[in-house]
Amino acid sequence: MPRTASTHDMIARPSIPTVARSPVAARAAVFIDQDGALLNPLQPNADPTQLRFRTGACDSLAALAATGMALIVVTNQSGLSLGRFTRWEFSQLQAVLERHLSEAAGITLTDFVVCPHTPTAGGQPACLCRTPAPGMLIRAARAHRIDLAASWMVGDTLDDIEAGRRAGCRALLLDTGRETKWRRSPLRTPHSSCTGWEAVTPLILADRHSRLPLGESTAALKG
Numbered sequence: 067m068p069r070t071a072s073t074h075d076m077i078a079r080p081s082i083p084t085v086a087r088s089p090v091a092a093r094a095a096v097f098i099d100q101d102g103a104l105l106n107p108l109q110p111n112a113d114p115t116q117l118r119f120r121t122g123a124c125d126s127l128a129a130l131a132a133t134g135m136a137l138i139v140v141t142n143q144s145g146l147s148l149g150r151f152t153r154w155e156f157s158q159l160q161a162v163l164e165r166h167l168s169e170a171a172g173i174t175l176t177d178f179v180v181c182p183h184t185p186t187a188g189g190q191p192a193c194l195c196r197t198p199a200p201g202m203l204i205r206a207a208r209a210h211r212i213d214l215a216a217s218w219m220v221g222d223t224l225d226d227i228e229a230g231r232r233a234g235c236r237a238l239l240l241d242t243g244r245e246t247k248w249r250r251s252p253l254r255t256p257h258s259s260c261t262g263w264e265a266v267t268p269l270i271l272a273d274r275h276s277r278l279p280l281g282e283s284t285a286a287l288k289g
């Protein structure tokens with residue numbers, strides 16, 4: 067049976083737990099945006115019957131998990147605050163998602179972190195957790211002893227890229243066409259980019275094996 071990951075609510079659980087000293091080395095993680103990167107974009111009602119994984123996502127994540135990397139879903143879900151769906155309804159979606167990952171690919175997520183807050187009228191985060199803010203990544207890193215500098219954020223928008231960079235991770239843009247504004251800045255520049263999950267694992271594993279800085283050269287893999 068798949069384990070049920072704890073869904074962090076960044077308002078209800080504002081205190082950051084103290085990480086006890088441990089001889090165990092910090093793990094690298096892959097933080098994964100849910101809507102658009104892991105899944106085809108959902109209708110704004112969290113209906114589990116509409117849940118569709120991106121092609122190749124499960125196989126790619128299984129390969130990353132096999133290397134010992136933690137897998138952590140991070141997701142903006144302002145529909146919770148806007149009343150489009152309830153926490154119970156979202157928990158049903160989460161359960162279906164986790165069950166599929168377990169049954170189809172043998173994957174157990176280390177965590178599943180949700181920002182339930184709405185942005186400002188201008189679209190900027192009004193909390194510390196909604197991407198492009200890095201709060202969900204930082205909180206999960208503290209809770210699970212994650213080495214952020216050795217970790218990656220995989221997302222389909224430049225807000226995801228900015229959140230990853232602000233957290234101190236490398237950031238990979240899975241360009242599925244969902245980013246349309248392309249508001250560029252150094253913080254919104256991915257370390258690497260590609261258009262499909264089949265390229266995600268090779269890019270991340272090449273970085274882990276080489277430990278060399280990734281530059282613009284990896285853009286050749288795009289397309």
Ligand SMILES: [Zn+2]
Pocket residue numbers: 076181182183193194195196
């Ligand atoms: Zn938030």
